[in-house]
Amino acid sequence: MSGLRETKKRKTRQAIMDAAIKLFSEKGFKNTSVDELAKTAGVGKSTIYGYFHTKNEIFLAFCEDQIDFVFSDLAKKRDPDAPLKEQLFTLFMGQFRYVTKNYDFGRILSREMVFPKELTIEKSNDISERYLSALGEILTRAISRNELRDDLELLYISGHFYALYIIVLSAWYERRFQSEQEIEQALQKLLSQAMEGLSPSSRKQDMV
Amino acid sequence: MSGLRETKKRKTRQAIMDAAIKLFSEKGFKNTSVDELAKTAGVGKSTIYGYFHTKNEIFLAFCEDQIDFVFSDLAKKRDPDAPLKEQLFTLFMGQFRYVTKNYDFGRILSREMVFPKELTIEKSNDISERYLSALGEILTRAISRNELRDDLELLYISGHFYALYIIVLSAWYERRFQSEQEIEQALQKLLSQAMEGLSPSSRKQDMV
DNA sequence: CTAAAATTGCGACCATAGTCGACTTTTTAC
């Protein structure tokens, strides 16, 4: 049986996470060294690397909690019967505001989520999964309301919309957009394009 | 007049780039230290930082040449009168193959292109611009052939397609897709979705 | 031509992410 060790492990892990939350919040990710983290958590440096592969992974774990919070917060606010576009817009903008609250924070998180390193893939995918399932729920309802084609795979619809969010986020980091308003506008346009389609024929029925 | 200094500058810069090309190609980006780079180029370490802000920026400069080559290569191959979807597919797959030829190489480049750090924004945008203009050309022709709606802003169409490419690339780095074939399939599906639109009504005319 | 100003070059130096091998504690097997 393994009781004592498990307990300790959880405790140590929690201590590290507590230190991370404290220090990252206080001084930011970049200005917090792993040595400091270890000291604050009251453990050795290598102990930390026993629990996390890289400093970025600690950061992802730190984000996980917050993201849960943001999601449940957004879930509360959103109206599950509102038009699809509106729901997506709210979700993405909420996400955007959270992610870019701090410039570097958002970049590190985005980089690690979209192009994860081998070592952080697992954590990154955990978060992705949560994201996709939230999105999936919205989309499924939209399909049943006949707001979305039902002949497509859910994953590709999620992917499509998610892609548009990412590109807007990217434009923000490339400094193509400077204000939140521009972001909103771009997101609206792209969502409309996705719904209506880019080929000329796909739009004819709007004029009927 | 400033002749001597300019000449020297160009020479030094070239020496650094030559060293970068040699070492990055030989041992990869990660396994090449800046010290080594300096030694090979025959300059001091700080001299390098006088020409580039970060190690990643050297890498971007290194990529620039290669990307030019890839583009002109793709441009040669592509048939400017082929269906839009086909042209986009060829362009993106060509890009994908180049970028992921080496796993880490592609990740670093992608990260820096999509979510650039402040210091590398400029270089990153240089490359983006080139990319967008290549894309823009294809799209403009498609519009004039009436393969694309003409009531949209070019930038948002480019952005839309580019987004789909990025999400596929991301899925690759998340290990959602393991083979090039899966990538091709996903890209095809997403491009079709973008053309046809995701709303049910947008598709009706296909059945008329 | 000369001296001051500006630019460029240099490697020792610093900060810090991540590794190593020795030490301690817990579990397992008998």
Added chain:
DNA sequence: GTAAAAAGTCGACTATGGTCGCAATTTTAG
């Protein structure tokens, strides 16, 4: 109960990206 195995812990150490202040070179001004 005991001893071997396994898991967990530690801080000194390594490797490396990036900075600093000073020295050398080039330009400019008179």
